Amino acid sequence: MTDSPLPQTAWRETPFDDDKLKEECGIFGVNGVSTAANFVALGLHALQHRGQEAGGIVVHDPEHGFNSARRFGYVRDNFTSQAVMDTLPGPIAIGHVRYSTAGSKGATAIRDVQPFFGEFAMGGAAIAHNGNITNAEELRRELIERGSIFQSSSDSECIIHLMARSLQKNIPERMKDALRRVEGAFSVVAMTRTKLIGVRDALGVRPLVLGRIGDGYALASETCALDIIGAEFVREIEPGEMVVISSTGEVTSHRPFEQKPSRFCIFEHVYFSRPDSILGGRSVYETRENIGRELAKEAPVEADLVCPVPDSGTPAAIGFSLQSGIPYAMGIIRNQYMGRTFIEPSEQVRNLGVRLKLNVNRALIRGKRVILVDDSVVRGTTSRKIKEMILDAGAAEVHFRIASPPTAWPCFYGVDTPQREKLLAATMSEEEMRTHLGVDSLKFISLDGLYRAVGEANGRDAKAPQYCDACFSGEYPVAPRDKLAQGFQLKTAAE
């Protein structure tokens, strides 16, 4: 495989808001089109919200073989020049955007940027992974002892080494071998010289959808990435399913894993997925509007305005307004040129960090009782600053309404969460949080309310929860084996 030798045009950016949970990856693949890499670039651009640190594309072409380009920074900055895209010819391609990997502390090396590639006796294969392998440390130790050389600090590299050592004669079978050894949450797109492969783990924690584009097929983390290329949404890949898509458009479905009830990540509905994507047959936007309506029912309050914390609180705020009849207004305006690293003037500017991206609509807010709707509270740092700005602008009252339950547990399935002790809800009650944030009222939607909003009319089935909600409930559907080995404490009966 040949890496694009052209230099990258933009450098990595720090995350936009460091007080959010971060989805760690978006994946995309396409087979059976003329310039597959151009489609992948577009698909990854549409999935950029799932990972902003780096991106990579691998292609194959009978004449030029496998080629790849992996860069730090945004897709729009790296995969838009003719010079780069000309190094990526062929009708089949996969790509990946990432936020950061388990394992790498501090700066990521370009070696950690997916897709990963391996040359096997029967030809090469590349894979891109969204999720997290919870027994990666154990696998890595074993593989090194047997003579594998790891090139990255990524947990995902285990998969390619397991495939290299499989005795199966073709790549899809080697992939099954490898993924059966792997624990945790994963959606994977992979490619051989002619085949595009998509897999979801048995619980289906992370999303993966199938689309049709002309005579070819695409796989994507979300439907919004099908929309951008004009592909038709066919269906979701099912939990525990592997699909193999040939260059002539045959799609075969396999079931390599033991069958289990699905446990899709409920936070995809709350925050990770884009509002214009479709999950479970419904617009994510509508689900979030529903969450706002549910929240208005559960936690009503008298006020003059309902304002979203932009942009993620917007659909829930609209729902809250529609349910409550309190007018919706943009009380906080977001600077669309997003700056994060300005040098603080020597006369210190209060809340400079938050001012760089948000400004209160002072003339609108003055003297008003304001309901602020946000999607979640993680450490509470941004929430406090927003409250201060709102009060500085002369609001009469500030009421926070949160479109998810308290986030009290870290995610080990492909989401970047702070350590448990940094989560506000891990150490404080709702009332303590209210006092800490200094607002007139603070209410989170209940877990049952959230389940109702996503379409479970009877709420959560406590015996067999329909979703993975470990970040709220502390109930982990897959034991986080590496983390337990490092001393992580599961929820006790008392909690």
Place this chain on the structure above:
Amino acid sequence: MTDSPLPQTAWRETPFDDDKLKEECGIFGVNGVSTAANFVALGLHALQHRGQEAGGIVVHDPEHGFNSARRFGYVRDNFTSQAVMDTLPGPIAIGHVRYSTAGSKGATAIRDVQPFFGEFAMGGAAIAHNGNITNAEELRRELIERGSIFQSSSDSECIIHLMARSLQKNIPERMKDALRRVEGAFSVVAMTRTKLIGVRDALGVRPLVLGRIGDGYALASETCALDIIGAEFVREIEPGEMVVISSTGEVTSHRPFEQKPSRFCIFEHVYFSRPDSILGGRSVYETRENIGRELAKEAPVEADLVCPVPDSGTPAAIGFSLQSGIPYAMGIIRNQYMGRTFIEPSEQVRNLGVRLKLNVNRALIRGKRVILVDDSVVRGTTSRKIKEMILDAGAAEVHFRIASPPTAWPCFYGVDTPQREKLLAATMSEEEMRTHLGVDSLKFISLDGLYRAVGEANGRDAKAPQYCDACFSGEYPVAPRDKLAQGFQLKTAAE
């Protein structure tokens, strides 16, 4: 003066949406603070919507004299590194962001990036200009004949040469001399070694506000730039006023020009200014919500959803929804990572350009009658594509409602408009436009309705219009002398 020798970190970007009128400049200045350039960088970041092509900062410090840095690209990419900001010491600074200048065809040179600087016998001065000088060609010819050497193609450079040739003994007086020779629209911030100066032309076409920060003062195009640095809004600079602000905080007011009735640009209310800025004592956001309400009264229609064309149509759409009772919804989602230059895949993607930044919320829109609210229609190119995307998604009906009257005339006062024949409304009636766009209905707010929404209860005074509305009415408050010389035809009695 010494230019920062450090290389720029980002290159110019093409405009985000080429079917909008573009404000050409934002200006900012501060005096009497410790690290003035850091404040200016923040102020310019808040004004980035007024000009994305390039930015510049000039500072003065008794020890290091005048220093400057001028760069293509966003403020956040150029004026955030310690290395650059360290080259800009001192308690007084002015800055400028620009979209493009009258006179430059094609790519702008860095020489055209303001502020401009001149060394006079009594010391140096720098100026930054928002607006357009309508007799610049004439002045330029005269100055060259007298031996001045122009370094840029900018109309604004005339001001500094006129100042250099003034016989006045101090810089504020030289500036008055110069500006009395200049015709057109201008708001100017300027600086000497110790004084910050702000001026608006006699009609006050472009905005300029005064703020207080600690013991110092700031001048800015809009109040949102005061907010970001935590400055208190004092007042607007009045039409025809010059203020001179000393390093010790004395503010003196001068009236260098003949008194005239004010003619502020009404399009600042419609689109140019940020919604969180205050104009005429009221939030721009509220004015736009008012425009939406007014539009709902003037042009009601039965429908299921009111959706904004993001982001500029949002406040008017909210107003339309509040007035009409039709639910507000985000039917079109904007990609916040804004890509514009992806390479089109060889299987052509319909409306690729617009898909890079906008996506229809398909599951929400399907089968619905949708009212789309946009701020303006210029060439109509984007409007057509949005309509197609909405219909592709299965909308039952599409109704366009436009928060400004038809834009039928170019602006010569500091706004980038296409040539008259490119403006849709210059050659088509409302019904012709409706057919051209292919929508079920299309309605623009009336000029009187717009005046009412901005607070003129009796609408427009046809004898003495309270605003500059030349882009709608063709009535130019200052004769565009250079353009007339080039053959531009004013509105005839018949039109």
Place this chain on the structure above:
Amino acid sequence: MTDSPLPQTAWRETPFDDDKLKEECGIFGVNGVSTAANFVALGLHALQHRGQEAGGIVVHDPEHGFNSARRFGYVRDNFTSQAVMDTLPGPIAIGHVRYSTAGSKGATAIRDVQPFFGEFAMGGAAIAHNGNITNAEELRRELIERGSIFQSSSDSECIIHLMARSLQKNIPERMKDALRRVEGAFSVVAMTRTKLIGVRDALGVRPLVLGRIGDGYALASETCALDIIGAEFVREIEPGEMVVISSTGEVTSHRPFEQKPSRFCIFEHVYFSRPDSILGGRSVYETRENIGRELAKEAPVEADLVCPVPDSGTPAAIGFSLQSGIPYAMGIIRNQYMGRTFIEPSEQVRNLGVRLKLNVNRALIRGKRVILVDDSVVRGTTSRKIKEMILDAGAAEVHFRIASPPTAWPCFYGVDTPQREKLLAATMSEEEMRTHLGVDSLKFISLDGLYRAVGEANGRDAKAPQYCDACFSGEYPVAPRDKLAQGFQLKTAAE
């Protein structure tokens, strides 16, 4: 291991003169000093003539573990910034400069830039290799079949995979295991967390020397790299020897291979090594002066001036002048700013390529009989152009004297040579070459004369040649196994 995340500051350059044989690598290592990477950067700078395409450094430090930086371009452009060198802490380091690798066609990927690193069960190791593995293809196939994943197209990567699969318990023993499987020519420096290792193949084809610096030791391809850091030259590593140098300065010597008579590359004396390096106890400069003297004896000619083809012909030209008594003069001047890629003006400039780096001293040359001394003739392309320039300048006669025998065979031991049919001497007799170049006379030193000049008083021992001279003689001391498999024809009895 963590790669330096900082972007590289310069891009790869094309080779300075494409009509020379190119040494493919320079290697350097140091142990037991405070900032080992800074020493390695200096050492690699001194070895830059051995490889200009890319360079890499690996370090280890108990606190930060292994770190590396690998970049295209010159050492001076990549390893001189504090920002980069700060990412390379520790008392032990190795480095590599390269021209290009066997196996990579076209542009090299950064993955092909050495040193290579592997994490083994007992800890990590890095290696840097000068030479060429003649059975690399065979080894690679075998390793892939057993589940190794190759990350580069470099032959040298085999070594690290062979080490990973060795069952030995420590790294030096694993290295012996690995190198016993490898055929061809190699000098290797390697490092573990605490040990610096140097090895030469059994024939000692490529150079490697040991130096002492304070309480530490350095290994380098040539002594000039010891000089730059002020290290004392201790001795050459012997053919077939492995030295292991601990952090406390113990040096142990091992003999992992079967003992054989040495076959050092004679072309190192002719061209590859720097004139200020010491080989076999004598200055390379003096050896080359000797070659010039020998050439003057073998091939005298009447003339007015002896001129070198700069810079590699200089010492032999001085020797020729001293022996012949004909005055030495700089008839050709080299532009020290070396440009290679200027755009040809539309009026074509004759011999533009060579004019960019060389100019004839016209006023000196006019009317003179000139002897031009060059180190070698490969394809003859540059020689022809130089001859034309000399004649254009009005020289009366041009006599070429070449300080090496005709280069008629490719090198397979770590030198970049054209395919055999591109070598002028592979297809032409001396007289045919003279006619082809269009000069008054052309003489190469004899193979025996060259052996005498390097110190073999009796010339070449045809039964057991004291050096590897395959490029002249076609007698390959190690069978080029991969090349033979690809169809390369060895010299026949008839040739």
Place this chain on the structure above:
Amino acid sequence: MTDSPLPQTAWRETPFDDDKLKEECGIFGVNGVSTAANFVALGLHALQHRGQEAGGIVVHDPEHGFNSARRFGYVRDNFTSQAVMDTLPGPIAIGHVRYSTAGSKGATAIRDVQPFFGEFAMGGAAIAHNGNITNAEELRRELIERGSIFQSSSDSECIIHLMARSLQKNIPERMKDALRRVEGAFSVVAMTRTKLIGVRDALGVRPLVLGRIGDGYALASETCALDIIGAEFVREIEPGEMVVISSTGEVTSHRPFEQKPSRFCIFEHVYFSRPDSILGGRSVYETRENIGRELAKEAPVEADLVCPVPDSGTPAAIGFSLQSGIPYAMGIIRNQYMGRTFIEPSEQVRNLGVRLKLNVNRALIRGKRVILVDDSVVRGTTSRKIKEMILDAGAAEVHFRIASPPTAWPCFYGVDTPQREKLLAATMSEEEMRTHLGVDSLKFISLDGLYRAVGEANGRDAKAPQYCDACFSGEYPVAPRDKLAQGFQLKTAAE
């Protein structure tokens, strides 16, 4: 005029050897060819030794008007890409390379990079200047008072402002007007839309030559720049002459200044000019060889080897060897990859700075009596380090022979010299310098010897010196007016 908007590809470099006098500029112009800028790029590359900090090119084309590109760094790094050169169309062009300007302290701004351009009533003109205007401060003050705005800190900008204010009706006449006001040393190339102009000051201090290329003409600082483009050397422009070259190849000669005896800079023969250039009908190389012969006659010494200090001492060393019969040898080898900014390892490397570019040929030097020939001694800092390296290598004796008289006075005519007190010869006798440098002997050529070597058989005419030799003699042919105003002391009768 439009500046090239493309970013520059390399950043400024620090000077190669900071212990040399630096020529400040090289100039080049061409008219009547198809792609003039490509010729200028080549010409400037050949003149790079006259200025390495920055370069610029201005072109004109009837279709595109005036265009320019000005960049920091080498010509080969900035003016070789198709993208940049495509912005520079047209049949007429001038260019400039510079080291640094009088007036700029510290970093140069891109505004200070020539050519300078002015738009006059009768059209634009650009000029490039080699030399120094000794009354620039006075002129600048006067021009500012009259309303001119300076854009740079360069003395050369005065010329363009004086031209702008001239009442003459065409540009060549305006240029005469302007240059008659200017004092000091100057060679200038200038261009209008169709005419190429070359001028030398009345004394002809700086060089300028005329060449013929096809039907067009070129002007260059040195003949080596004619050679690179294949132009035929026609003649030197005479002191006090202005030539005007039309687009159709007419050359007219003017004499705008009062006639005076010529005073060409003698240091051009010693060091500034390239050895392959022709000055006064003779190769500079031969003149330098002559200087070496003269030095061998004036200051003979018994020794084993004559070694040049590379590269500038080489021709004189060859001459010294030929005259003395002592063998010439390369005792010091220069690293052709020139590094200057490596980070010093924590174990300090003695003389690291000089080691980065020079290394002693240890095996050759050991035990020998060595004559080192250098072109000049300025501060003596490099000479001391070289001596130390030679002694470290075991030389038995070190004798310095300098190919110019002691440099005791600064140059004010376009050469960068340290302040007088930093010049070793300004404060020490020859014997004191010998002791300071710590060598066995030190001899400079006499001023008369130097005159003989450059062709004045009777040596220097003390009453009417044939050259400008102010740096040796302190006799300034033009009073340095600005410097005198700043307190510079001319040589007193006593000195």
